[in-house]
Amino acid sequence: MNPADVAQAVPVAHELSFFGLFWQAHFIVKLVMLGLLAASVWCWAIIIDKTLLYSRSKRAMDRFEDVFWSGQSLEELYRSLQSRPATGLAAVFVAAMREWKRSFEGSGRSFQSLPQRIDKVLDVTIQREVERLNSRLTVLASIGSAGPYIGLFGTVVGIMNSFTSIAASKNTSLAVVAPGIAEALFATAIGLFAAIPAVLAYNKLQSEVGKLQTRLEGFADEFSAILSRQIDERIGGHAGHHPANAA
Incomplete structure (x- = not known):
């Protein structure tokens, strides 16, 4: 190999490095790569935030259930x-107790429809909590579904550049074609790098939301049954104005 061939080989190796592929890519391909990298960072931020949130929510639910079933007065717990701001099971409990107290402390005490009102309040509160847990998960779904297609768009642009280079140089050697093809495949790889974790995390986090929702609904059913029994006792003429305890 003569010195001219050696000198020519060095730039080619530099062009096929990751940074070389990025800096020499078409500006549209650069925008695609930067957008996909930003989307990947955004995905990981959501994944970490939601993982920590769901872990805190589980611990908070465990602590609340321990207190609720300990026999403490519901009035004292309320x-x-x-x-203070309440989330999870505490939010469900506070919402139901607030409706209970409004019914008994109001001027017109309508006990017949109180169970239906409490159930409605519980449903609305659970829906609000599930929406809070689900917030921003649609971002993961969107990136997971659109990421490969965005990367494919960069691939198409890169291949078009390759054909343009061939036409301009009238040379079909690998040295002319390889940089454009490499940058095209690099855009596809970044698209998959952003999409695959997003899809896997979305499925996993949705499963966690489903488990938390099941706990919320289960507690709501149990608490509604407790209040319904006390309403029946009030209607039957028993004394007292507040639910006594969870037992």
Whole structure:
């Protein structure tokens, strides 16, 4: 190999490096790559945030259930929770107790429709909590479905550049074609790099939301049954104005 061939080989190796492929890519391909990398960072931020959120929610639900089933007065538990923001099971409990107290402390005490009102409040609260848990998960679904196609768009542009280089140089050697093809495949790889974790994380996080929703609905059914029994006792003439305890 003569010195001219050696000198020519060095730039080619530089062009086929990751940074070389990016800097020498068409500006549209650069935008695609930067957009996909930003989407990947966004996905991982959501994944980490949601993983920590669901872990905190599970621990909070465990702590609340321990207190709720300990036999503590529901009135005392409500007073300790009503003055601070509540989420999860605590939010379901506070919403139902607030409706209970409004019905008994109001001027017109309508007990016949109270169970239906409590169930409605519980459903709305659960829906609100599930929406909070599901927030931004659609971003993962969107990136997971659109990422490969965005990368494919960069691939098409890169291959078009390759054909343009062939036409301009009238040379079909690999040295002319390889950089454009490599940048095209690099755009596809980045698209898959963003999409695959997004899809896997979306399925996993949706499963976690489903488990948390099941716990919320199960607690709501149990608490609604407790309040319904106490409503029946009130209608039957038993004394008292507040639910006594969870037992």
